[in-house]
Amino acid sequence: MSGVHARGVRRFHFARDVEEALSLLAAYEGRGALLAGGVDLLRSLRVDIEGLIDITRIGLSYTKEARGGLAIGGTTTLTSILESRAAREYGGGILADLLHRVAVPPLRNMATLGGALVSAHPWADIPTALVALGAEVRWQGEKEGRVPVEELYQGPFRGLFRQAVAIEVLLPPWDGAFAYEKVGRTGYDIALLNACCGVGVEGGRIAWARVAVGARPDRGERLPWAEEALIGQRPSQTLWQEVQDLVAKRIEVGDDRRASGAWRREVAGVLVERALARASGRAGM
Amino acid sequence: MAVETRHRGAVGQSVTKVDGPSLVAGKPVFTLDHDVPGALVGKILPSPHAHAAIVSIDTAEAEAVPGVRAILHHGNVPRVPYTTAGQGWPEPSPYDTVLFDRKVRFVGDRVAAVAAETEEAAEEALRKIRVEYKVLPAVLSPEEALADGAPVIHDEPDAEGIYDAKHNIVAAVDIPVGDVASALAEAHVTAEATCEIPYSQHAAIEPHGVIAYFDEAGRLVLRTSTQVPFHVRRIVARVVGLDPARIRVIKPRIGGGFGSKQEILLEPVAALLALRTGRPVRMAYSREEVFIASRTRHPMRVAVKLGAGKDGVLQAIDMEVLSNTGAYGAHALTVLSNVGSKTLPLYNKAPHLRFRGKAVYTNLPVAGAYRGYGATQGYFALEVAMDRLAEALGMDPIELRKRNHIRVGETSPIFEKIGEGREGTAQVVRSCALADCLRIGAERIGWKENRGRRREDGPWVHGLGMACAMQGSGITGVDMAAATLVMQDDGSFRLLVGATDLGTGSDTILAQIAAQELGVPVDRVLVYSSDTDFTPFDTGAYASSTTYVSGNAVLRAAQSVHRQILDVAAAALGERPEVLELAEGAVASRKTGRRLTLGEIGHRATYVVDQRQIAATASFTCPESPPPFAAFFCEVAVDRETGVVRVERFVVAADCGVAIHPKAAEGQLEGAILQGIGHALCEEMLFAPSGRCVNAGFFDYKLPSSLDTPRIEAILVPSEEPTGPWGAKSISEIGINGPLPAISNAIYDAVGVRLTRAPFTPERVLLALRAAGK
Numbered sequence A: 001m002s003g004v005h006a007r008g009v010r011r012f013h014f015a016r017d018v019e020e021a022l023s024l025l026a027a028y029e030g031r032g033a034l035l036a037g038g039v040d041l042l043r044s045l046r047v048d049i050e051g052l053i054d055i056t057r058i059g060l061s062y063t064k065e066a067r068g069g070l071a072i073g074g075t076t077t078l079t080s081i082l083e084s085r086a087a088r089e090y091g092g093g094i095l096a097d098l099l100h101r102v103a104v105p106p107l108r109n110m111a112t113l114g115g116a117l118v119s120a121h122p123w124a125d126i127p128t129a130l131v132a133l134g135a136e137v138r139w140q141g142e143k144e145g146r147v148p149v150e151e152l153y154q155g156p157f158r159g160l161f162r163q164a165v166a167i168e169v170l171l172p173p174w175d176g177a178f179a180y181e182k183v184g185r186t187g188y189d190i191a192l193l194n195a196c197c198g199v200g201v202e203g204g205r206i207a208w209a210r211v212a213v214g215a216r217p218d219r220g221e222r223l224p225w226a227e228e229a230l231i232g233q234r235p236s237q238t239l240w241q242e243v244q245d246l247v248a249k250r251i252e253v254g255d256d257r258r259a260s261g262a263w264r265r266e267v268a269g270v271l272v273e274r275a276l277a278r279a280s281g282r283a284g285m
Numbered sequence B: 001m002a003v004e005t006r007h008r009g010a011v012g013q014s015v016t017k018v019d020g021p022s023l024v025a026g027k028p029v030f031t032l033d034h035d036v037p038g039a040l041v042g043k044i045l046p047s048p049h050a051h052a053a054i055v056s057i058d059t060a061e062a063e064a065v066p067g068v069r070a071i072l073h074h075g076n077v078p079r080v081p082y083t084t085a086g087q088g089w090p091e092p093s094p095y096d097t098v099l100f101d102r103k104v105r106f107v108g109d110r111v112a113a114v115a116a117e118t119e120e121a122a123e124e125a126l127r128k129i130r131v132e133y134k135v136l137p138a139v140l141s142p143e144e145a146l147a148d149g150a151p152v153i154h155d156e157p158d159a160e161g162i163y164d165a166k167h168n169i170v171a172a173v174d175i176p177v178g179d180v181a182s183a184l185a186e187a188h189v190t191a192e193a194t195c196e197i198p199y200s201q202h203a204a205i206e207p208h209g210v211i212a213y214f215d216e217a218g219r220l221v222l223r224t225s226t227q228v229p230f231h232v233r234r235i236v237a238r239v240v241g242l243d244p245a246r247i248r249v250i251k252p253r254i255g256g257g258f259g260s261k262q263e264i265l266l267e268p269v270a271a272l273l274a275l276r277t278g279r280p281v282r283m284a285y286s287r288e289e290v291f292i293a294s295r296t297r298h299p300m301r302v303a304v305k306l307g308a309g310k311d312g313v314l315q316a317i318d319m320e321v322l323s324n325t326g327a328y329g330a331h332a333l334t335v336l337s338n339v340g341s342k343t344l345p346l347y348n349k350a351p352h353l354r355f356r357g358k359a360v361y362t363n364l365p366v367a368g369a370y371r372g373y374g375a376t377q378g379y380f381a382l383e384v385a386m387d388r389l390a391e392a393l394g395m396d397p398i399e400l401r402k403r404n405h406i407r408v409g410e411t412s413p414i415f416e417k418i419g420e421g422r423e424g425t426a427q428v429v430r431s432c433a434l435a436d437c438l439r440i441g442a443e444r445i446g447w448k449e450n451r452g453r454r455r456e457d458g459p460w461v462h463g464l465g466m467a468c469a470m471q472g473s474g475i476t477g478v479d480m481a482a483a484t485l486v487m488q489d490d491g492s493f494r495l496l497v498g499a500t501d502l503g504t505g506s507d508t509i510l511a512q513i514a515a516q517e518l519g520v521p522v523d524r525v526l527v528y529s530s531d532t533d534f535t536p537f538d539t540g541a542y543a544s545s546t547t548y549v550s551g552n553a554v555l556r557a558a559q560s561v562h563r564q565i566l567d568v569a570a571a572a573l574g575e576r577p578e579v580l581e582l583a584e585g586a587v588a589s590r591k592t593g594r595r596l597t598l599g600e601i602g603h604r605a606t607y608v609v610d611q612r613q614i615a616a617t618a619s620f621t622c623p624e625s626p627p628p629f630a631a632f633f634c635e636v637a638v639d640r641e642t643g644v645v646r647v648e649r650f651v652v653a654a655d656c657g658v659a660i661h662p663k664a665a666e667g668q669l670e671g672a673i674l675q676g677i678g679h680a681l682c683e684e685m686l687f688a689p690s691g692r693c694v695n696a697g698f699f700d701y702k703l704p705s706s707l708d709t710p711r712i713e714a715i716l717v718p719s720e721e722p723t724g725p726w727g728a729k730s731i732s733e734i735g736i737n738g739p740l741p742a743i744s745n746a747i748y749d750a751v752g753v754r755l756t757r758a759p760f761t762p763e764r765v766l767l768a769l770r771a772a773g774k
């Protein structure tokens, strides 16, 4: 835990727009870093950084409705997402559910969604939710692109964001609702385990289902087999319990110093069951 | 309003803390807020190995770093065995430490120190010190330490006071009273509990820091964040080889200590760096260094066996302790002794007692003083065992305590048998409101209605638990405090005390004690504390001593000044002192009704007739250590499916005699309860197989936050301690003894499993539930 390696940092820039941020980044040839809230960068072990490029003034702080879903700018702080009217309704209130459980208010006032997407710690909550929600990220570097977060995390995304800015996170519309579950050692702890689940119903049967579990201790991933077990079924407590058992049986978990795989295996099922039950309740099933 | 001002300053009023306004205004009151021009930065090179011999140290490259002014290591400092524990003389902790040794004994042990013009230069120099180590096999648990053929951690020939260095045993005690074995064998019922506490942190907000500089006369001044300024002076003088008369120690406002600053850590290093360079030196621990290189609670395993008759009256208590002191034996013997001495007298009905234990060295961070000081570990096991005993007897746990706890006029052989690392002092309990505490606390939590109900709320099951505890008020035969009280020419007062306010509010409380005797509001008493040049001696802020020991010294000084004031007034009024009364800032005659204000008396004594300084210095030693008592009650909710435990409510009813400052006393209880909840639910230092602490910081070592804080109801149940200043006893430590057992017992009430290994993490709770087939 070496804290800030301010020693190597020589210059601090306020970029005016994305282009300037990118050209500054390019000029440092790998020894520069984009700075948003800074809460992660301050803890990082990177000692090679000479230039910090602040991107909080380049117009990427907003939360708005977009084609029935949400578009959230890359530098939007977690607090301002929590305060936005658009976010309140989305996904049955999933963002409030999630973000109230992320760290503490002073940290949420600084931390940004882009920073959370890019830092993507395996124990973090936001990646689990982004994957469950089917989020996409729009980025701009030498080229521009748009990619599902789930796909992004399967590749070498850290390299990408050393040369590109995460412009916007797009959350698609869902006809149904999500819920978030987390276990930590204290009310402000990082997760020992987390889960994000959503369901939608048509004609009395589950039309779609999303199940993701994170801090296993690996980063949040979807469990497609759990989703398949839900689709086409009638929502019921019995069904959630069946999925709970299935998750406990099949999920891939491991040990770390915070919790054992055995505990995670059993509790993963519980968190999925609880998230499903709450999500279906919110969806009015 | 007039009524209020008349009582302002009296004992029992929650007056504004004397340091409150400056803290609120953000004044530069803390150690490192002080700017000493031209100060160098001192830094320490920590050992990367748990156990290694230093083959060589090459500082050439480091010395060449621009701005580096001095480098200390074992090759260029005096070798003086000492203990870092800041205790009274004769020191009960072994002399097993030297400033820099040829051997390192834990990851984070001191290898070298650098003073440089800038922090960057100091850090660069640390990186450039070349150390060749011969890595030795490390001992990473107390069991390994005691195993046959275990590596010997203290093989240096010049260490003193280690019980059995060859077997890594720093201290051992075995105190039998009566015949425990037969009493247990014959008991109608028995119950036992073995409880474990891991490495944990004090987590004071302010890290350790010191500035060493020279005054105009060339004397060394140490401005330091300490609980023990007078011990700092004595120990630093010996270790660095300086005449103590050439050292002044100043304790400014402290940002918390909880025992971690009853330790002489940075001061001798800063002193030596200052002496070598002739320059001021600032040193501060980073939070990571506080974790690994300051002090921790002693991890312990405590096993308790109880035997009782059918009526629940205890016949025997057997307590066995295995304590891990880490790499050095700071407080090893005394914390170990306290496990028994502060717990066993509580249940003085048991005629047969045995207290035995060992404190062992390991190659892990060094344990030291921590609020509760062994009693916390002892009560965890004792009170869980009592809960079991109540169950075995089919008796309410409160009833069981009532049948066994000590009362006014009673004693325990333990008071005499176990003291501060030696024999103690026989004493009789003169004040005890524990019976009231039990009744009031039980009513408040709704014990009768709610216990054993296992109220369910989805997966959450609710349960109630309780525990009792006592502590002491100072160390008998060791502690001494002094106070000097001076009346000024304007009739106001100056109170000089060696007592060390570390955030506890003792400056305020001592002013109240004096103000009460002198019949003035608190703001007429200016307090100046803890400066070895200007204030009289005090052993320091530890062992729950300040209100009782220092407070008694202040009261005596105030009584003497009171008498002197009456004498001056008597002469002025031409009356006998016996008919005069000091109250509300004036002396009045009961006979004639004539009055003189304190201002007039001060003026007269200073300038007019029979000129003299109205002043007194008084001291107090601690012939007995009156215990405060407390009953703890809590409600928890246990999530049966994840193992998460939530403390829903905590009630503590405590008897600290007369509370001098009720709000400060409640604050001590609330803080201690929350710290205890941390012990019970989330706090634990974790180590890699190399012996390195892997969560040395608040990111991954979790303290309960406001989000985790239940409703804590602190109830002060009054008694009057006849030997205490205005009837007061201590309150600062006792609160931490309750949460571990009360929460464990509440979890049992909720879900029927006993948690005996702290902290009770979701994983441990779920494992216990599954092991019990629940």
Ligand SMILES: Cc1cc2nc3c(=O)[nH]c(=O)nc-3n(C[C@H](O)[C@H](O)[C@H](O)COP(=O)(O)OP(=O)(O)OC[C@H]3O[C@@H](n4cnc5c(N)ncnc54)[C@H](O)[C@@H]3O)c2cc1C
Binding pocket: A033, A034, A035, A036, A037, A038, A039, A040, A041, A042, A043, A055, A074, A075, A101, A102, A103, A107, A110, A111, A112, A113, A114, A115, A116, A117, A118, A119, A123, A124, A125, A126, A127, A161, A164, A165, A166, A167, A188, A189, A190, A191, B699
């Ligand atoms: C004490 C603490 C507790 C935490 N608790 C939780 C928790 O409970 N749950 C949880 O999910 N997370 C938690 N986190 C993680 C937190 O959410 C992220 O660290 C935070 O969101 C990062 O955002 P930031 O704006 O501060 O990033 P920064 O520190 O500014 O940046 C982080 C990294 O991302 C890069 N970056 C930032 N923005 C962009 C962008 N727009 N485009 C490209 N690259 C970018 C930076 O260059 C840097 O490499 C915690 C973090 C801390 C320090």
